[in-house]
Amino acid sequence: MLTAFILNEEIKGLNKDLTMGFTVNPKGYRVCSSLNASLANVIKWALMEDEDVIFCISDHIQSTPPCYEKLESLIFDVVAEGIYFLYVEAEYAEQVIVNENYIAIDGISSVSSFILTRPIFKLALSILENNNFVNHMSWLNFLSILSPHAFAISENSTACQKRINFHIISPFRNAAKFLPDYVSSIQAQVSTNYNVYLIDDCSTDKGASCVKENTTFKMYTNINRQYALQNILNILLTEKIADDDVVCLVDADDRLPHKYVLNILQTIYQDESLLLTYGSTSIINEYSKWGQPYYESDFENIRKSQWKASHMRTFKYKVFKKFIELDPTLKLFRDKHGNLLRMPYDMAILLPLFELAGFDKTKFIYTPTYEYRLHSNNDHSINRKQQFDGEKEVRRKKGLKRYNF
Numbered sequence: 344m345l346t347a348f349i350l351n352e353e354i355k356g357l358n359k360d361l362t363m364g365f366t367v368n369p370k371g372y373r374v375c376s377s378l379n380a381s382l383a384n385v386i387k388w389a390l391m392e393d394e395d396v397i398f399c400i401s402d403h404i405q406s407t408p409p410c411y412e413k414l415e416s417l418i419f420d421v422v423a424e425g426i427y428f429l430y431v432e433a434e435y436a437e438q439v440i441v442n443e444n445y446i447a448i449d450g451i452s453s454v455s456s457f458i459l460t461r462p463i464f465k466l467a468l469s470i471l472e473n474n475n476f477v478n479h480m481s482w483l484n485f486l487s488i489l490s491p492h493a494f495a496i497s498e499n500s501t502a503c504q505k506r507i508n509f510h511i512i513s514p515f516r517n518a519a520k521f522l523p524d525y526v527s528s529i530q531a532q533v534s535t536n537y538n539v540y541l542i543d544d545c546s547t548d549k550g551a552s553c554v555k556e557n558t559t560f561k562m563y564t565n566i567n568r569q570y571a572l573q574n575i576l577n578i579l580l581t582e583k584i585a586d587d588d589v590v591c592l593v594d595a596d597d598r599l600p601h602k603y604v605l606n607i608l609q610t611i612y613q614d615e616s617l618l619l620t621y622g623s624t625s626i627i628n629e630y631s632k633w634g635q636p637y638y639e640s641d642f643e644n645i646r647k648s649q650w651k652a653s654h655m656r657t658f659k660y661k662v663f664k665k666f667i668e669l670d671p672t673l674k675l676f677r678d679k680h681g682n683l684l685r686m687p688y689d690m691a692i693l694l695p696l697f698e699l700a701g702f703d704k705t706k707f708i709y710t711p712t713y714e715y716r717l718h719s720n721n722d723h724s725i726n727r728k729q730q731f732d733g734e735k736e737v738r739r740k741k742g743l744k745r746y747n748f
Contacts, residue, residue, distance in 0.1 A: 383471040386464050397464075398431075400456040417444055417496060418458065424601035427463040427630075428486075430495035431456035438495075439710065440610045441603045442533070446497040447710035451483055463489055466630060491625065491632040492601075492710050507609045508588040509537040510660075514574035515595035516544040521716060522553040526560070528598035528714075534605035535559075540582065541595060542574040572676060572688035579663055586661035587615075592689065593655060593713070600625050600714045607712060608657060618662050618700040618748060621652040621693070622708030627716045636707035645697045646738045652693045654713035662696050665746055670695070675740055684733045691737050698743040 382399070389397055396418060421429060436450025459467060467489055470476060487493075511529065515522070529539060541554055543564045556562050565574070575592065584590065589612055593599070611620060623634035634653040641648035670676075675695050678684055684691050697705060 383468055386459070386468045386471070389461075390464055390468075395461040397459040398456070399459065400431075414458075414496075418460065421445070421494060421601075422460050422462070424603070426492050426494055426601060427460045428490035428492075428494075429458040430454060430490065430493070431458060433457075433495060435495075437709075438497075439607055439708070440497075440501065441494065441606050443501075444496065444498070445494050445603070447607065448493050448495045449709040451487070451493070454483065454486060457486065457490075459489065463630065488631075491623075491630065494710070505613055506536055507612045508585065509534075509591055509605060509608065510578075510582070510584050510588055511537055511539045511591045511593050512542075512575050512578050513539065513593050513595040514542040514544055514571045515546070516568075517546045517548045518596040519546065519548040519553050521596040521598075525593075525595050525598050526554055528600075529593075531602045532599070532605045533602050534609055536609075537591075537605060538582075540578045542578070544568055544570065544574055570683075570685040570688070572685065572691055573683050575688060575692065576673075576676070576683075579660075580667070584660045586659070586664065588660050589657050590660055590663065591655060591657045592692075597654070597716050598627070598714050599655075600711050604655075604712045607708065607710065611706060611708065612659075614706075616704055617659075617706055618704040619656075619658040619693075619696055620706045620708055621656050622654065622713065623711045624654045624713045624715050625711040627714045632711045634707070634709075634711075636709075637702065637705070639702045642697070642702040642705075644742075646694055646740070646742050650690060650734075652689065652697070654715060655708075656689060656693055658693075658696050658700075661748065662699055665699055665748070666695050666743070669699075669743060669746075675737075675743075678733070678736050684736060686730050686733045687737070690734060694737060695743050699746045700748075701745040704748070 385397055385399075389395075398414075418429070421427075430448060430451075432455040433448060433451050434453045435448040436452070438446040438448050440446055470480075470485060470488065513525070518525075529537070537559065539560045541560065541562045543562065545565050545568045554560060554562055563574075563577070569577075579590070589608065591608070608620070611617065621634075623632045625632050635651050637645075637648065637651050641651075666675075673683065676683055676691050
């Protein structure tokens with residue numbers, strides 16, 4: 344059973360006086376037999392009355408919801424970050440602490456209360472009114488579509504203790520119109536313990552001029568085209584990076600989805616045994632996510648397994664350092680002619696690091712930490728054959744044995 348509460352004032356634009364208060368839906372919708380139909384009616388009422396937040400609570404909720412003043416503040420915070428759904432009470436198998444107010448949850452088995460905000464009212468309604476679709480969907484699956492980030496409110500989160508230093512490496516070419524978005528998404532991060540290395544690989548659109556260098560952002564401009572793998576190696580082999588620092592690979596035509604990405608990574612890397620992560624990715628301007636984890640059996644021969652290492656890819660520097668010790672001439676990065684592979688750089692770098700780290704020191708992050716941009720200059724659009732040929736080169740190489748770090 345479900346009761347709907349409505350939060351007044353405008354959230355979508357975040358441009359009104361933020362003095363909101365909860366009011367009970369005056370039509371008194373309360374689920375008796377059809378949860379889907381009742382929620383659809385509530386959403387229609389909210390759209391008609393220009394309401395902005397629906398707080399859904401089941402009769403078997405166990406805890407007391409947060410006070411309205413705090414809930415109001417939390418809702419404004421996440422909506423500004425493009426997160427339009429919040430779990431309030433749920434049972435789940437795994438969590439990642441985002442900060443003292445939020446966790447990201449996975450393996451959800453039941454939900455007692457949640458919050459919908461106006462930007463996804465019509466999405467939710469379109470699903471609920473598609474009988475062929477919703478009749479074959481569980482309630483939890485429906486909620487998972489509305490909550491790709493799976494953020495939940497938590498009043499008992501404990502802040503991380505150990506500081507993690509991040510090194511964000513971002514090669515690019517002709518990305519001038521995307522760079523401001525990329526830079527803003529990094530500068531917005533709550534965690535500021537990062538350095539950014541931008542490599543302009545012979546752009547013809549004056550891309551380097553879009554970024555102002557400072558103590559955090561460093562810009563490198565190539566005289567000759569080097570391609571992503573060489574650009575990333577140049578940074579890894581020349582910059583001062585400590586063994587336990589974390590390297591993040593972020594293409595400069597993409598961006599981070601919200602200001603808590605580095606918080607999430609910092610929490611995950613509190614596990615000192617962890618060496619490498621990959622994760623879920625959103626598509627810019629699409630309300631969805633994609634990504635799937637490797638199974639332990641995939642690591643029996645990771646080079647023959649389906650490629651699942653989607654963005655964001657991160658690793659502790661000491662894994663790369665060990666790779667260099669074992670392969671000082673970079674044979675695993677070269678084609679049959681002895682030249683460094685031009686693409687796919689991600690597969691070339693990640694596969695030997697996966698092999699060294701092993702399954703139990705590698706983690707899939709289920710909440711999106713990356714937003715991918717589809718555009719006409721994506722390599723998979725204009726260099727698909729070169730990517731495919733490079734993939735065959737990488738996959739047929741003899742890999743490394745797992746190393747006991």
